Amino acid sequence: MSAATGAHTGTAPPDPHLEAPEARLETVTFGPDKPLRLDSGENLSPVTLAYNTYGELNADKSNAVLICHALTMDQHVANAHPQTGKPGWWLRMVGPGRTIDTDRFFVICPNVIGGCQGSSGPTETNPATGKPYGLDFPVITIADMVRAQAMLLDHLGIETLFCAIGGSMGGMQVLEWASAYPERVFSAIPMATAARHSAQNIAFHEVGRQAIMADPDWHGGTYLDHGTRPTKGLAVARMAAHITYLSETALFRKFDRNLQDRDTLTYDFGAPDFQIESYLRHQGMTFVDRFDANSYLYITRAMDYFDLAAVHGGVLANAFKGTKTRFCVVSFTSDWHYPTAYNKQIVHALIAAGANVSFVEIETDKGHDAFLLDEPVMDDTLAGFIASAARQRGLT
Amino acid sequence: MSAATGAHTGTAPPDPHLEAPEARLETVTFGPDKPLRLDSGENLSPVTLAYNTYGELNADKSNAVLICHALTMDQHVANAHPQTGKPGWWLRMVGPGRTIDTDRFFVICPNVIGGCQGSSGPTETNPATGKPYGLDFPVITIADMVRAQAMLLDHLGIETLFCAIGGSMGGMQVLEWASAYPERVFSAIPMATAARHSAQNIAFHEVGRQAIMADPDWHGGTYLDHGTRPTKGLAVARMAAHITYLSETALFRKFDRNLQDRDTLTYDFGAPDFQIESYLRHQGMTFVDRFDANSYLYITRAMDYFDLAAVHGGVLANAFKGTKTRFCVVSFTSDWHYPTAYNKQIVHALIAAGANVSFVEIETDKGHDAFLLDEPVMDDTLAGFIASAARQRGLT
Structure with missing residues (x-):
């Protein structure tokens, strides 16, 4: 968003x-x-x-x-x-x-x-x-x-x-x-x-919160005291949420099954095969530069309570x-x-x-x-x- | 499923x-x-x-x-x-x-x-x-x-x-x-x-794969050699996927905004507030007892390639x-x-x-x-x- x-x-x-x-x-x-x-x-x-x-x-x-x-x-x-x-x-x-x-x-x-x-x-x-x-x-x-x-x-x-x-x-x-x-x-x-907030809305937020809390760099929320940040967990949270912000039709129109920088499937787990994968990873990576993981917990919780x-x-x-x-x-x-x-x-x-x-x-x-x-x-x-x-x- | x-x-x-x-x-x-x-x-x-x-x-x-x-x-x-x-x-x-x-x-x-x-x-x-x-x-x-x-x-x-x-x-x-x-x-x-597989289908699978790979216990896929298992990442993957298996209407019918074992909101991050949160966590926790994280990567990839x-x-x-x-x-x-x-x-x-x-x-x-x-x-x-x-x- x-x-x-x-x-x-x-x-x-x-x-x-x-x-x-x-x-x-x-x-x-x-x-x-x-x-x-x-x-x-x-x-x-x-x-x-x-x-x-x-x-x-x-x-x-x-x-x-x-x-x-x-x-x-x-x-x-x-x-x-x-x-x-x-x-x-x-x-x-x-x-x-x-x-x-x-x-x-x-x-x-x-x-x-x-x-x-x-x-x-x-x-x-x-x-x-x-x-x-x-x-x-x-x-x-x-x-x-x-x-x-x-x-x-x-x-x-x-x-x-x-x-x-x-x-x-x-x-x-x-x-x-x-x-x-x-x-x-x-x-x-x-x-x-x-x-x-509906059960489905809460469910998607809960996935994001669990992704953040599963990251060992979250340290029970005290990561700033430890000089770390749960960037991987926050990126996963962002990726999951981001799918809900776009329609299935828009994803089809913009990405469909287009491959990323290549003509054939990689048969490998090293690089993304599809543009949609690359796009989501980019969304996750750039989000963590400007957003705080605990804020994500607090604000999603506020929305769920609404x-x-x-x-x-x-x-x-x-x-x-x-x-x-x-x-x-x-x-x-x-x-x-x-x-x-x-x-x-x-x-x-x-x-x-x-x-x-x-x-x-x-x-x-x-x-x-x-x-x-x-x-x-x-x-x-x-x-x-x-x-x-x-x-x-x-x-x- | x-x-x-x-x-x-x-x-x-x-x-x-x-x-x-x-x-x-x-x-x-x-x-x-x-x-x-x-x-x-x-x-x-x-x-x-x-x-x-x-x-x-x-x-x-x-x-x-x-x-x-x-x-x-x-x-x-x-x-x-x-x-x-x-x-x-x-x-x-x-x-x-x-x-x-x-x-x-x-x-x-x-x-x-x-x-x-x-x-x-x-x-x-x-x-x-x-x-x-x-x-x-x-x-x-x-x-x-x-x-x-x-x-x-x-x-x-x-x-x-x-x-x-x-x-x-x-x-x-x-x-x-x-x-x-x-x-x-x-x-x-x-x-x-x-x-x-549609762009949206691939997107949800990619979230799951990233959740697994973000878990340090995944060890680049060699977790069995390390005596660990990326259970937290796999649980998050399962939770995200599980939402897609249920309709918004079914979630409303079964869970709506019903609270878990209490009458009021907790205003806390310790325990789940809503039944839907508790249900999703249970889905994640029980899944890791019977499923392998790398298998999840391989099978989702096979579906995405289809x-x-x-x-x-x-x-x-x-x-x-x-x-x-x-x-x-x-x-x-x-x-x-x-x-x-x-x-x-x-x-x-x-x-x-x-x-x-x-x-x-x-x-x-x-x-x-x-x-x-x-x-x-x-x-x-x-x-x-x-x-x-x-x-x-x-x-x-």
Whole structure:
């Protein structure tokens, strides 16, 4: 689920010549006076949020757009990644004159707590020990991520978001935002997401976690103290997950049974025979350069715990009772990770709650990752919804 | 893809009180005078095949049924497994008075070469070194497996099989049998299978192979020399593959988000929260007791190499030109591993080749593993086809 995905599956990657909006890379730390209350019952303190902003906040602070990132993404939504140098993961969507127009909106993208790009997470120093948290970091939830983001908005003096938008785990955060802080979300765009993680979703995540924990370099989560990193296990986790982000049709279209750099089968285990093998290995190898294994455990666990109906008496519509937020739910026909059926459950609940909701299922063979890729119908859909919401919000 | 699957997904497992037919556990070794010619160009010698038989061969040797097993199965199709003590993996199908009636048919089930239950494979001793083959065992193909089985039939004095039947990789062997030895196969039942492994199929196998190879106890394939076994890597491989054998609907029906032995989330990484996690871990742990990691590499590679059209000028129908074999192709609606579309490609090719072919798509939510489970329509379909073929064969 990286910008690199597009590059490797042959879909147009962000044009490296596409102008990146000016990014402000910020960090805020909330001290002992502002602990983060967690769903587990624990308090997290201090709490640091690393976040990027683009564009300018207007005088009445009504033009803020919050972008919530997916499992393996981060706050570098529209600027070159400081570690990899790659273009921002949604550069095609965010910038001057683009769908999320940085000439009009003040765009905020925070790294989730539990992440590994500067926000509080298992790689950060545990003040109680002076060593990296590792598994001493408390287990967090999607609601905890959102609660931390609400503290960030308070810090920025923003009462109400013009829009909260995100795909995949980003969509979960958008749903949680609209549910927990309905008066703070004028419009919401959850994309390619789910209101509850299914048994199959959990199963794939569990495979990834077991792959990481099986790596002896994981050392029970204390690998940073040992000067190692469980890169092999994390790469296997990434490979397994990555298959779920692409459709069977897209894999056929891009790779089929094409051989890697040769005309015949190798009859050997030394080198990959098929391009799809080589592609997956590359995905695994490059992922470990920019992501932390314990963060992968924490964030997948947060997603697995997500069940918005369960915390509202088992009825999803209750999560949105009386909402005035305008919703636009987007799904993709070939997404089998969070299929249209999961997104429709959200739409049905919103309708039952009397919400203002648009729903668009976009015809594509690109699978779950379609929300990151070149999908003109998606662009048109979002542009239309945002324009309409902006008019209603009095943003001209 | 084990009989245990049924037990764990809640579908009726083989009734432990179901009578197991008398099994003969046999082994044959072909010496230097009879090397096995491999697709790689190498010769394998000696070649050992471990195989079980049930029932009696009739006087004119016309009642032999060959059962081809799937990736992780073996020759113990209808008898208790010598290692695990569990009932045979297709006991519900094979036995006196059952669909494959051991009172009428002489049933043969060989362990594939590359396997780990007594047939030549990477765990066996390399006569050149006196040590286990490990990765010095030659890479084998589905056609190689079938060529070895043809040597077994010669050894048994059986010219023509009444029927070749198998699901998943077993179905690939059935297709290869019908293509390579059309005059030796009176009827053929490929089930839940494919004539070519897709990019997605290869991708999942590659994840499994990488998980095994990432385990330091794998030792480049020489683990038996080191007194270790890459059980953690093999368990992860099994877990990833196992998800593909079950449908999303079956996972929902059986596990949904049910918690494991508790009422609330653990907020911890020590124990599984969800039953699906516990189930997958159990699948991984029990698999390593009965399966070899290098065999997993060899057999998955053989499946990935399988592309019956490619070796027939790119036209699948050419693989069956002029065939007189009677075919019954069976697929399952919720099988996303080898979906109905893959099975229909086989049917279309058979029709184009002018073959006698029945095709049944069975409505079920049980996914790929349905062919191993309690599916009355499958039973009726096979019983009808086998009865008709037996009449045509003059077996009364």
